[in-house]
Amino acid sequence: MxxxxxxxxxxxxxxxxxxxxxxxxxxxxxxxxxxxxxxxxxxxxAAGAGELASRIILFCAMQRALASAHKFSFDYGHPVRLVDFLKALTGVEAKDLDLGITDADKKRDLLDNGMIFWNHFSLIKYSPSSKDLLKFMYRSMAAQCKQNQAGFDQIFTIYLKRESESADLEERNISFGGVQVKNRQSAIDLVKENYKWTDRFAKVKLLEENPYLVLFMDLHGIRPEDKDSNNTRTGISTLPSLDTISTRSSSERTDHRRASLVFHGFDHFHCLxxxxxxxxxxxxxxxxxxxxxxxxxxxxxxxxxxxxxxxxxx
Structure with missing residues (x-):
């Protein structure tokens, strides 16, 4: 021991x-x-090589976003706009960023108001609530989820800093980014497994129905259509629509709050x-x-x- x-x-x-x-x-x-x-x-x-790699990718994106926006040291951290973080991760400007979210107001809320603040990961063994996510932000931490936790491998807090709100941090403005990592040399059926990458399945309990973000990292980047063809599509896409989301036991209503990015392989992370x-x-x-x-x-x-x-x- x-x-x-x-x-x-x-x-x-x-x-x-x-x-x-x-x-x-x-x-x-x-x-x-x-x-x-x-x-x-x-x-x-418990993390495994894939989750070690994903944490390094996230840190590289955060470091680049900090450097471009504030010139501050990553050791101590500083709030970063979500759009700056996503640009560092993808190399795409906010106006050109397709997040697969069907509600334009929710997308605008997420991109215009989203702020993130973390400089380290800590292990959690539970599905966080908005109160937990607010605590994470106060501690400048992102969460490394326990092995086989439902939904996500890592979770970080997104705070929606709306102009009309007070200067005090409020739980009702809390949202999150969930990261799912796949490190296997076989194609992943995103349509079949789509329901898993939602706040409901992951049991992340937000006080308000705020928009949230899912980052899906398929590190080997193997898609069914890639096996027998020279596919030249972009290596960044979005998760399938949730219009027909279903679980093994029941169907759920359409979810207009989920934004997503899917990375098909390492070569499409702009920060690396x-x-x-x-x-x-x-x-x-x-x-x-x-x-x-x-x-x-x-x-x-x-x-x-x-x-x-x-x-x-x-």
């Missing part, structure tokens, strides 16, 4: 260095390579340079392999002894 705790602390520290090194590309790449070694050793805890992209691709393609970590014959023999069925003998 002590060894497990110390290795998890070391992994967390390495991730923290990677996060705060977002502006130093060489250091960031070295930290990602160090995280890759952790994954190879099977020490990546090519060296960082290459390092992250290596990270998510890594599988734990204790035998390969051992360079001596005695070490390899020991690894095969404690895990005799790792490789086929045929």
């Amino acid at each position: 002590a060894l497990f705790t110390s290795t998890q602390n070391l992994l967390h520290h390495t991730l923290l260095i990677a996060i705060t090194s977002a502006q130093d590309e060489d250091k960031l790449v070295e930290c990602i390579k160090a995280l890759t070694v952790f994954v190879l050793q099977g020490l990546d805890a 340079s090519q060296p960082v992209t290459d390092a992250l691709k290596a990270l998510i393609d890594t599988e734990p392999d204790f035998v390969k970590l051992n360079t001596t014959e005695s070490g390899k023999l020991y690894s095969r002894t404690i895990n005799p069925c790792l490789y086929s003998t045929e």
Whole structure:
């Protein structure tokens, strides 16, 4: 247990260095390579390589948004407009950004008034309410959800700072951004699984029916139509319409509040340079392999002894 705790602390520290090194590309790449070694050793805890990668992507976007808007250090943080964050993530101006939301007023509310404020992730083991999300913002944190939590892998607070409102932060203006990460080399049926990426399924309880954002990261970017054709469509899209959303037990009314962005592969994150992209691709393609970590014959023999069925003998 002590060894497990110390290795998890070391992994967390390495991730923290990677996060705060977002502006130093060489250091960031070295930290990602160090995280890759952790994954190879099977020490990546509950998050997994895909969720480690998604957190680094989000931090890079936040760092770029901060740098362009305020010139402030990421270590201490500063509120950032949601549109600046999304531009850093996609490279697309707000007026050209398709979020798949059918209610124009809700989209305008989200883009014109949305503010975010976080500089670190903390683990949560529950579905947050708007009161919890307000607390997250006060602590300048985003949430890393527990393993297999319904709906999302990460959640961050969005505050709708409307001009007519008072200067005090109010729970009724709270919304959220939910992040879902897929790190598998097979196509994902977005239509079939669409109902999962909603506030209802994730049990995120907002005080008001405010618009919210879903960021879906398909890190391998494999779509059904891509398998047998040279598809050249943009690598950023939106989730399917919720007009016909259904669960296994019941149908639900149309949801006009969900905005979404789907990223099909690493190459479409505007905030990532090519060296960082290459390092992250290596990270998510890594599988734990204790035998390969051992360079001596005695070490390899020991690894095969404690895990005799790792490789086929045929």
